[in-house]
Amino acid sequence: xxxxxxxxxxxxxxxxxxxxxxxxxxxxxxxxxxxxxxxxxxxxxxxxxxxxxxxxxxxxxxxxxxxxxxxxxxxxxxxxxxxxxxxxxxxxxxxxxxxxxxxxxxxxxxxxxxxxxxxxxxxxxxxxxxxxxxxxxxxxxxxxxxxxxxxxxxxxxxxxxxxxxxxxxxxxxxxxxxxxxxxxxxxxxxxxxxxxxxxxxxxxxxxxxxxxx
Numbered sequence: 001x002x003x004x005x006x007x008x009x010x011x012x013x014x015x016x017x018x019x020x021x022x023x024x025x026x027x028x029x030x031x032x033x034x035x036x037x038x039x040x041x042x043x044x045x046x047x048x049x050x051x052x053x054x055x056x057x058x059x060x061x062x063x064x065x066x067x068x069x070x071x072x073x074x075x076x077x078x079x080x081x082x083x084x085x086x087x088x089x090x091x092x093x094x095x096x097x098x099x100x101x102x103x104x105x106x107x108x109x110x111x112x113x114x115x116x117x118x119x120x121x122x123x124x125x126x127x128x129x130x131x132x133x134x135x136x137x138x139x140x141x142x143x144x145x146x147x148x149x150x151x152x153x154x155x156x157x158x159x160x161x162x163x164x165x166x167x168x169x170x171x172x173x174x175x176x177x178x179x180x181x182x183x184x185x186x187x188x189x190x191x192x193x194x195x196x197x198x199x200x201x202x203x204x205x206x207x208x209x210x211x212x213x
Contacts, residue, residue: 058111074124078131109179137194158193
């Protein structure tokens, strides 16, 4: 007998789905989420001039938007700042570095609130401002150019190491609210890096002919 397609569809709607065991218990249906996670509330408004300034500084003048390892790019900017500060009197370097770190608290806090995360990867001012602290606490040594260049690169690498590994209390300091948490963990990583750099310089002083200092 010819059967119309519409009649088959109606019959299928009335036929209960069965479990593999053969009973006529209807299988539970799973509902899929219909809504995506909400963006940060700050995105619902237009950025003000102060927002744009804070984001520009916090992202290291835009380097935080680079697709790979933004923290490393921010630390490289910090290394350039440290090299520039090395030509100034040590006291001036201390004052400028302290100013960069203190400025990072409100700047990074505002940027973190804008991105809706405690320490977003786009925010790299914490690396930029604290890499110079390594070389303020352990000023550059005297010696051949290659030794001085290795010293700069080693201080940079040690800062990245302790910032990523986060030994005690670096990770604990990261839990402070707002910009304080963003800055304090990198501050502690810089102190660790400077301490390790001093130990390496002491070892060099005992082995290298020019004393390593």
